[in-house]
Amino acid sequence: MQQDMFTAEPEASLDDLIAVLEGAEQVYLKKLSLNDWQWSENPRAHQAGVYIPQQDRDGGFFPPLGLKDRQEGGALIREIWFELEWPQAARTKTARLVHYTSKGPETHLTNLVKEPFRGISPASLLVIARDRLREGSLRFRALIVDSNGAGVDYLRDLFGFDSAFISGCYVPETVARESEERVLDHVEQAVFAWRAGTLEAFAGAHAVIPGTSQMAAMAQAAYLEANGLSSLDPFAMKAPGDAVMQISRDIEYRLFRDFELKARSMELVRIVLGMEGASMSVERALRALITEFPRIDKLMLSAAQQRKSRAGKSFELHIERILKDGRVPYEAQVVIESKKRPDFVLPDFSLYSDTGRAREEALVLSAKTTLRERWKQVHGEIRDCDLYLATVDENVAASAISDMGEEGIILVVPELLKVSDAAVYRKQSNVISFGEFFGLHLRRNRYPLWRTRGLFP
Template identity: 50%
Template sequence: MTAQFDMFAQSHEEPGVVELAALLRSCPLVLVKKLSNNDRDWARLPNKHQAGVYISPRERDSGFFPNLVDKPRSDGGAAIRECFFRTEWPQVDEVREATRLVHYTSKGPETHLTGVPKAAFATLSPASFLVIGRYGVDGAARFQCLTIDSASDDALVLADTLDLPADFVAGVFEPEAALAAERERILDFAGEATAAWLGGTIAQFATANAALPSTAVLARMAREQYLAGHHLATLDPFLIENPGDTVREISRTIEWELFRKFQRRERAIELVRTILGDTPGDVTVTAVIRSLIDNIGEVDRLMLSASQQRKSRAGYSFEHQIEAMLAAGAVPFEKQVVMDAKKRPDFILPSLARFVKPVPGAANGLILSAKTTLRERWKQVQREMAGGDLFLATVDENVAANAIEDMATLGIVLVVPEALRMSRSTEYVRHTNVIGFGDFFRTELAGRRMPEWGCWAGPSHGGQ
């Protein structure tokens, strides 16, 4: 079984993960906010007026923060509602005695958390998180705050532990309840595994139920579930309003839930086999307790986050869904074709021959590369260009502005889901070399290239 990250460990090579694990383990109530660009820009750019983090009315009025009270005013202006409380910021070794939550009623619902350390926000990637843990209630409440960089392993641990959806914005959670719910899901299937153990067929049961499907099979299952749920017969990108959001939902939500379902089965079976073994017999309560004590480390690992295994499979999922969309749209392509110097781009459109030797006066072929996360990997992709056009598809939210600008100077066009393209948490909307999947299919392909490639691009495909 793939080794899992131990959120209950006392030490780990990533200090941030330890701090996050400690907060989630000990704190009864946690507020999580995905940071918008404005929530970060004030700490890293000059001439920004916002000096803190926007808090939505739902979270403001949830009971998580102290009650807002009217600030006395002598000028007769619109009411200002505020409260002050102590916040601790262990990552930057600061304590703020008077962090302020303030609502200027003249500005509508807009509420800000101010009096927070700039150092905690200044270097964060786009779509990072603010996590606030509340200990105690009312006047005795104290708040511990962490900022979680979206490009770090901490972000995966946070998302997996609290089961944050791909389109998550903000919410208040009870971590122990989230962990208990995950344990219950595992233990539900453990009952079936125990019955198999009692019948002496645990090994056969494990073979039939514990193996994760291949990435291609899991991708197909997710795709079929999406199509059924949306009453669609095809994944044709020319017939879907926002095909990028569709790819994101299939690969980052539906397929992830399917993956977790299979992984829970895997963990449940491993749990039963770890505690009881493979051979049924007269098992006493004392023997079970002793086995639990002897194997407590392994039991903990079986109950923990699937983040690392998720990371290793996510890229294949994204690539499978793009391939299915290309095929459904009748877009000609070749996959993983070996070019010179052993370059192997994900997709070449319409073909390697057309890419290497363009037809005079016609639109060139292109390379479409698929990367779930970019970080520095886009520099590897750049070597695949071979003098042609390169489109880089991603669902990565945390690509920094300077990286997008560097890609623009090299002629790389980013293709992202439509919701991410316009999101206030990403840097994409600020750059002209970023387009949505819909623009890629309808404008770049059907509107410009496919007719010149001799491919069908009828009215429903946005063609002539």
């Protein structure tokens, strides 16, 4: 859709999101399918609103539905109209939650403000906050949080939903209490150490966050134990891509955040309170908060950067683990021309460099947790072979996927994302699942070629 170059669609900032969530007694989140938002740009779209699952409709967050008066007869229609504020558009509009009983449990939230939905990325989130006004009436406020912004990470950290999340309702007060309970033991130990004058030793015991390789191994072990597996053999798993996504985006992320909380909080204590124990006065602590703000800001920035760099490297390690467990021949991080260093060359660098080989005998597998424009970096890694780009990024636009296809790049995504209604992967010819990569593109198409060269048993 062409837009005026001077017209920008409203975009929710992190401050906007925090303002909407503040004071909310309940919060509803829904990962938007393509049908949930493309109606805002296409007036001929079949669906003109957001699909609301039956369990969400009847879960107590939305006002209860009533029967619509239909003098003409026909199947029953259940509906409720309620005021819905849209801070992004500075508008309030009466929304309609409607259930056409003739269509089974199908329910839609319609009569919505279009502007916040326009031009958003796949897998963006609808956020509706419900709070109670002084007179007892309910107020509903809604935002669209673009999946390419910081708001999604903020919501994930706040409410703890995982990579398979579709929708759900949360009570912030309960979430906060559960979060406090998870760290209560650490807090009590820190307070005890502070009063006893042993805070320095306590902080030192929690100062080190395990390295990326160690953290990745811990996450893999946790996944194997939880699923009763002995290896991450991709040929023995029904959905190897989903396993990689769960290990990297859920299990390892939770492990890392736990270690990070303990280490970074102690660094913050060191900056603000020092290690003097109970002798620190409130006045001195207040002065430190103000005068040491540059150090605090630097600490927070360092923490954010570490999260991003860790995620990319650990994703490579998880892919390398499934290559090893599947006995797939490969070489990692070999240097090719112009100092380019692809993540994985299959089956080995020698065959990759052989000018007499057939194109399909070798391939490059690159790994990036998120794509954006970074996919362009891997195009130079092709030398007369196919380039596969593995990712767990679900918010890639169809135009970007088409551009990758023109450059000969084949995307490899988890099985859940390949069929997801929120992503645009399902109908893209140059997008395959991890299972297809291992089962079809390797075992069926390339293993026979490698065997003839004696590279594979």
